[in-house]
Amino acid sequence: MNCDIITIGDEILIGQVTDTNSSFIGSILTSIGVKVRQIITVGDNEQSISHAISQSLQNSDIIILTGGLGPTNDDITKNTLAKLFNTKLERSPQVLSHITCLLQKRGIELTEKNRSQADIPTNCIALYNKYGTAPGMLIQAPGNKIVVSLPGVPFEMESIFTEEFVPWLTDNVRLPLRLQQTFLVAGVPESVMAERLQTFEKEMPKAISLAYLPSPGLLRLRLGFFATDHEKDLPMFEELCRKLETILGSDLFGYNNDTLERIVGNLLAKHNFTVCTAESCTGGNIARMITGVPGASQYFNGSIIAYSNSIKESILQINPADLDNFGAVSQQVVSRMAENAKKVFKTDFSIATSGIAGPTGGTIEKPVGTVWVSVSSPNGTNSVRFQFGEHRGRTITRSTLAALNMLRLEILKIVEKTVEKV
């Protein structure tokens, strides 16, 4: 089963917006056994949209459109679809009532432009958009073709795609069996991992693929293949997964769409632990990663962002002599920050960071990218010096992930010890 993705929007063509929708859609379709044949981006004009759809209908079974569904005049996907499939737009009472509720909740008055978002082609199934006013639309076209139109706003598109369209597709279409597992690893560079997995990869059956998906501070390893004989293939695949897990050891922190902050949050919640942060160079990024997870208030008490030495002294009780002797970016200071934050917030664990994110502030001894991360636990305090690159945003991201991973490993040490005691 083939699919073409068509993303619509002048803003993509002129480079104002990077199309991230296609890679989201592509990775999910691939995981359920649909092959993406091509991705096409066209501008906000009827002829281009219409031509792209017609071309794709000749070659692919599924066409997924994103964009062009807003309430303004440059949003023309709906009308183009109606014309192309020789049908009309009709106001859907269900969609209208959803739009009305949504805007009412937000205290926004309903305009005629909002109302018109409930006008959809008569031959389509409306796909519920829980986050916005533009519904998704699914058209079953002649020749068993499926055309789906989704809004361009990523989180609206993602929710409709995964919660409405994918379930519909797996219910209505027979897909080949794809076995796939993604292993999430923190703190190991891609090249080091490639060396570690050399033998594993050599001994792996030919039909299986292992992809390395690196991002700053994290590495995803995706093991996958299209199974032919479920009874034989599944145990073989599962054995391979176990083998890989053994090699990865404690560097493996999760699977598939998990995130490090969610894994850490679950660990804290499960064992009734609490945490706080005292951040300098990460400027609140660790706190916002932790609090981005629903339910974080159960284990996160708070944070102090100490961007100046005077705040480090006044709230975090750092000895001015330590700041003078060792500097703010030092093992001494970062360890005290972690230990004192734990006292201020009365938590079991704490994270502290102090570093030089750049672009200025570096010295020969402590160049830009130098970051101290400290994790204090009921067992004591562990501080590590990292040397990240010269890119400010990347250094903040990598410091944040390194800190969360250190916290994860410290929690595991405590939990394992506790289990031993019992």
Add this chain to the structure above:
Amino acid sequence: MNCDIITIGDEILIGQVTDTNSSFIGSILTSIGVKVRQIITVGDNEQSISHAISQSLQNSDIIILTGGLGPTNDDITKNTLAKLFNTKLERSPQVLSHITCLLQKRGIELTEKNRSQADIPTNCIALYNKYGTAPGMLIQAPGNKIVVSLPGVPFEMESIFTEEFVPWLTDNVRLPLRLQQTFLVAGVPESVMAERLQTFEKEMPKAISLAYLPSPGLLRLRLGFFATDHEKDLPMFEELCRKLETILGSDLFGYNNDTLERIVGNLLAKHNFTVCTAESCTGGNIARMITGVPGASQYFNGSIIAYSNSIKESILQINPADLDNFGAVSQQVVSRMAENAKKVFKTDFSIATSGIAGPTGGTIEKPVGTVWVSVSSPNGTNSVRFQFGEHRGRTITRSTLAALNMLRLEILKIVEKTVEKV
């Protein structure tokens, strides 16, 4: 002059890699007056590549290919080009000597695979790749068409594109003049803006386009067109820009690639003001946005993330009676948070947030998405209640941007007053 961009690679189709090359190319082409007609991504197979190029040659003057130029077997762009244009590959001595030097410098031995990267179609101009071994290739095809093939590695592609191709293009082709300006607006929903600009859009010359580019909490408005008569068009376009600015008023915070946090940071730095935050529901997100800007330490002192009531009481000195009587999500509490944070951090301004990000914790009076934002300035404290949606991440983002925008407006009030006084 039209251009098609064709990006080549299975890794893009399966969503392993997001194509950022196209938006880079698109934004530069647009700025020099070349219109990007469409972007197509195809897999690593000859038929798809060849078909995409042939189709594009029928509709566009310039075709830019990226990817498929590496030394491995799945890199087939070069051979496809040679076949398509009925020519052969020939080893270029200049390219070979460059590859030899480059690998020597890195201490890597030259293999036959590396050498073969110097084989290029006889009808092409080689474009120098200072960062890698795959040269760019420029083919002047029949019918005044230009086909350019570039490596897929972003920084190699970017250097060849800007330093080799663009200078060649502007030297060899007469380009039209593109006039374009993007207006950045905070705090106004797209539909409300569309109503506000109805007359403006109606009266706008037909050749000019106005695009709405919304993202949570922000709206970008892009005014643009291809000028035909520079002397007449430029003043007309500038007048239109002034007219739009007047309509937008203080909702307009910046232009083109600016960000709200940078604009606010510049304002603070320029007037020697300092700021801090006291965050509950935003969990550090405002602090990390502010500190993401290089040089933020000049005006940002720090932050307290008070995720529990006890921290609100102990560090931010919130009266327990206020927490009991009004709740943490209330005008009273958020105003005191802002005022007391200003005292703790000794700053001119402060931001405080308290809300229910969800998914749980909502009540009938304060449903999920209820957020109080407060900005305290030398003039006093201004607190506003917002009602955002049910999506946790989006509520955090929108609260953050609303807070930064309130801070911007409060700074402007002070600055304007100061100016009046003088």
